[in-house]
Amino acid sequence: MGEGEVVYLAWNDYVGVTRCRGVPATDVAKRMEYGLGWAVAGQALTPFDDIAPNPWGPMLEVRQTPVKETETRVDVWDDAPAFHFFLCDSKMPDGSNWDCCTRGFMLKALADFERETGFKFIASFEHEFLLSGAGLPEMTPFSLEAVRMVAPFVKELTHALQQADSGVETVEPEYGSRQFEVSCAPGVGAQAGDRAIITREVIREAARRRGYRASFTPKPMPNAVGNGAHVHFSFLDSQGANAAYDPNGTGGASRVAQHFIAGVVKHMPALCALVAPSPVSYYRLGPHHWSCGYASFGIQNREAAVRICPSPERDPKKKGRAFNMELRAPDGTASPYMVIGGLVRAGLEGIRAQLPLPAALDKDPAELTDAERAALGVVPLPSSLSEALDALEADPVAKAWLPPVMYESYTLVKRKEIEMFSGLDPAEICRRYHDAY
Numbered sequence: 001m002g003e004g005e006v007v008y009l010a011w012n013d014y015v016g017v018t019r020c021r022g023v024p025a026t027d028v029a030k031r032m033e034y035g036l037g038w039a040v041a042g043q044a045l046t047p048f049d050d051i052a053p054n055p056w057g058p059m060l061e062v063r064q065t066p067v068k069e070t071e072t073r074v075d076v077w078d079d080a081p082a083f084h085f086f087l088c089d090s091k092m093p094d095g096s097n098w099d100c101c102t103r104g105f106m107l108k109a110l111a112d113f114e115r116e117t118g119f120k121f122i123a124s125f126e127h128e129f130l131l132s133g134a135g136l137p138e139m140t141p142f143s144l145e146a147v148r149m150v151a152p153f154v155k156e157l158t159h160a161l162q163q164a165d166s167g168v169e170t171v172e173p174e175y176g177s178r179q180f181e182v183s184c185a186p187g188v189g190a191q192a193g194d195r196a197i198i199t200r201e202v203i204r205e206a207a208r209r210r211g212y213r214a215s216f217t218p219k220p221m222p223n224a225v226g227n228g229a230h231v232h233f234s235f236l237d238s239q240g241a242n243a244a245y246d247p248n249g250t251g252g253a254s255r256v257a258q259h260f261i262a263g264v265v266k267h268m269p270a271l272c273a274l275v276a277p278s279p280v281s282y283y284r285l286g287p288h289h290w291s292c293g294y295a296s297f298g299i300q301n302r303e304a305a306v307r308i309c310p311s312p313e314r315d316p317k318k319k320g321r322a323f324n325m326e327l328r329a330p331d332g333t334a335s336p337y338m339v340i341g342g343l344v345r346a347g348l349e350g351i352r353a354q355l356p357l358p359a360a361l362d363k364d365p366a367e368l369t370d371a372e373r374a375a376l377g378v379v380p381l382p383s384s385l386s387e388a389l390d391a392l393e394a395d396p397v398a399k400a401w402l403p404p405v406m407y408e409s410y411t412l413v414k415r416k417e418i419e420m421f422s423g424l425d426p427a428e429i430c431r432r433y434h435d436a437y
Contacts, residue, residue: 001025001082001084002081002082004024004081005024005025005081005082005084006022006023006024006025006081006084007022007023007024007025007028007084007085007086008020008021008022008084008085008086009021009022009023009031009035009036009064009065009066009085009086009088010085010086010087010088010201011038011064011087011088011089011090011101011102011103012087012102012103012197012335012336012337013042013043013045013102013335014043014044014102014277014335014338014409014410014413014414015045015046015047015277015278015333015335015413015417016047016277016332016333016334016335016336016338016437017045017047017436018197018200018201019038019042019045020085021036021038021064023036025084028066031066032065032066032068033065034063034065034091035063035064035065035066035088035091036063036064037061037062037063037064038061038062038063038064038090039056039058039060039061040056040060040061040062040098040100041054041056041057041058041060043056043100043409043413044056044409044412044413044416045413046413046416046417046420047278047333047417047433047436047437048420048432048436050416050420051416052409052412052413052415052416053412053416054409054412054413055405055408055409056409062090062091062092062098062101063090063091063092063093064088064089064090064091065088065089065090065091066086066087066088067086067087067088067089067103067194068086069191069194070086070087070194070198071084071085071086072084072085072086072164072165072198072201072202073163074160074163074164074202074205075163076156076159076160076163077156077209079209080209083160083201083202083205085201087103087194087197087198088103089101089103089104089107090103090104099403099405099406100403100405100406100409100410102335102337102338102341103190103193103337105337105338105341105402105406106190106193106337106338106340106341106344107190108341109340109341109342109344109345109348109401110189110190110340110341110344112344112345112348113344113347113348114189116348116351116352117235117243117256117348117351118237118238119235119236119237119243119256120188120189120235120236121188121189121192121233121235121340121344122186122187122188122189122192122233122234122235122236123186123187123192123193123231123232123233123234123340123343124167124183124184124185124186124187124192124195124231124232124233125183125184125192125195125196125199125229125230125231125232125330125336125339126181126182126183126228126229126230126231126232127181127182127183127184127196127199127200127203127216127229127332128174128179128180128181128216128226128227128228128229128332129179129180129181129182129203129214129215129216129227129332130176130178130179130180130214130215130217130220130227130434131150131153131178131179131180131207131212131213131214132178132212132213132215132434133207133210133211133212133213134211136149136150136178136212137149138177138178139173139177139178140177141173141174141175141176141177141179142172142173142174142175143173144173146173146177146178146180147171147172147173147180150210150212152210153206153207153210153212154171156206156209156210157171157182157202157203157206157207158171160202160205160206161182161184161199161202161203161206164198164199164202166184166195166198166199166202167184167185167186167187167195168182168183168184168185168199169183169184169185170182170183174225175225176224176225177225179225179227182199182203184196184199186232186233186234186324188236192233192336192340193336193337193339193340196229196336197336197337200216200332215227215434215435215437216229216331216332216333216437217280217332217333217430217433217434217436217437218276218278218280218281218283218284218285218331218332218333218433219280219283219284219430219433220430220434221427221430221431222283222426222427222430224430226283226284226331227284227331227332228284228328228330228331229330229331229332229334229336229339230326230327230328230330231326231327231330231339231340231343232309232324232325232326233324233325233326233327233343234257234323234324234325235256235257241320241321242320242321242323243256243257244256244257244260244323244324244325245257245319245320245323247316247319247320250299250357250360251299251308251310251360252308252310252311252319252323253308253323253325253357256351257325258356258357259347259350259351259353259354259355259357260325260347260348260350260351261297261306261308261325261347261350261357261358262297262350262355262356262357262358263346263347263348263349263350263351263353263355264305264306264327264343264346264347264350265295265296265297265305265306265358266295266346266349266350266355267345267346267349267395267397267398268295268305268306268329268346268381269295269379269381269382269388269391269395270388270391270392270394270395270398270399271329271342271343271346271398272285272329272381272382272388272391273382273385273388273389273391273392273411273414274334274338274339274341274342274392275327275329275330275331275334275338275339275342275343276329276330276331276333276334276385276388277333277334277338277385277388277414278331278333278385278414278417278433279384279385279417279418279421279429279433280333280429280430280433281331281333281385282382282383282384282385282388283426283430284331285329285331285381285382286381286383292304292305292328292329292381293365293366293380293381294365294366294373294378294379294380294381295378295379295380295381296358296361296365296376296378297357297358297359297360297361298360298361298362299360299362301360301361301362301363301364302328303361303363303364303365303366304328304361304365305327305328305329305381306325306326306327306328307325307326307328308323308325308326308360309323309324309325309326310323311323327339327343329381332437333433333437341401342398342401345398345401346398349397358376358377358378359376359377361376361378365378385414385417385418386418389411389414389415392411393411
């Protein structure tokens with residue numbers, strides 16, 4: 001490490017922003033046990049220069065304590081210092097995770113899932129983002145030309161992601177002009193959330209080094225192509241086999257996976273408050289957007305909230321390893337920790353209650369009649385953040401996933417975001433979130 005190198009202790013908060021404090025690299029070792037202090041009222045920050053009402057005031061503090069296995073150091077640019085950081089747990093004086101720590105929320109859900117099922121949860125995010133900056137032309141969707149127009153960026157991004165050990169699998173053009181997607185190998189347990197945050201921050205850094213900005217906003221403009229953060233997930237048994245797969249199950253889903261899906265679909269309206277948690281999220285979330293507008297299930301149906309992704313493999317062993325499910329509602333304004341925690345909690349409720357698998361839809365649920373949707377138990381998802389928060393409040397099971405002080409402070413932050421943008425032109429709302437994310 002070079003002279004003057006700074007290492008950042010970073011954490012991802014309620015609004016999915018990675019905050020940080022920096023220390024000289026020479027001092028990192030003595031920060032590993034107790035980290036750095038941070039006023040808990042900082043958890044009430046919005047993505048902008050506003051802070052929501054909160055229950056804490058100026059006195060309380062947590063220690064942002066680095067998690068050793070999340071250390072990331074990327075050094076691929078001759079004209080810039082290394083990008084070096086740790087992700088942190090927010091710790092109380094007794095060493096326990098703070099009730100309002102987003103990573104702690106995920107860790108507790110994962111621990112409950114493994115204890116009750118005997119399986120490990122594994123997941124991977126798809127990261128869709130838009131590039132902006134001087135000299136970027138319009139680009140044809142999904143085209144080879146689109147990636148070759150920014151070939152130096154793509155090369156440096158891939159190199160950086162490999163150095164970050166993000167498990168990068170694809171770097172590709174997407175449907176929107178200047179829109180790209182990165183997908184990574186699944187992470188086991190907490191690694192899934194950590195890897196998602198590391199990947200996003202490395203993408204942003206690679207864009208900055210080329211004079212661009214990468215935005216993960218759900219909607220850059222009301223009628224523009226949106227960015228999702230779809231989550232692919234599965235379970236591992238003690239032998240490392242895919243416990244979500246059963247060749248004789250519906251769509252290849254095992255009994256436990258069927259119950260898990262049912263729990264997610266049942267609690268999907270409330271779950272939106274955690275996975276689509278900004279006013280701009282609801283310009284993307286809705287029918288005919290390939291993001292889902294209804295609490296529904298399908299097999300290869302990209303308009304379903306939860307879908308099974310069968311493998312094309314013919315070899316039974318390979319087919320089982322590749323089998324996974326996908327949650328399509330999340331976007332980049334959500335903390336990956338809150339997404340995984342909420343997803344696991346919803347699925348675990350289905351397992352506990354042994355809920356039956358919902359009917360698999362073979363069409364866009366928006367094309368069904370009201371009577372057909374009612375017969376299938378398909379309900380619309382919230383059409384605004386306010387509706388999503390109301391759905392969370394009205395679902396006592398989902399509400400209880402969050403410790404009381406976390407629920408109070410989280411919803412206060414989200415209500416503040418709603419208040420800030422009430423009455424503003426949708427294009428201005430989209431612009432603000434594009435710049436923030």
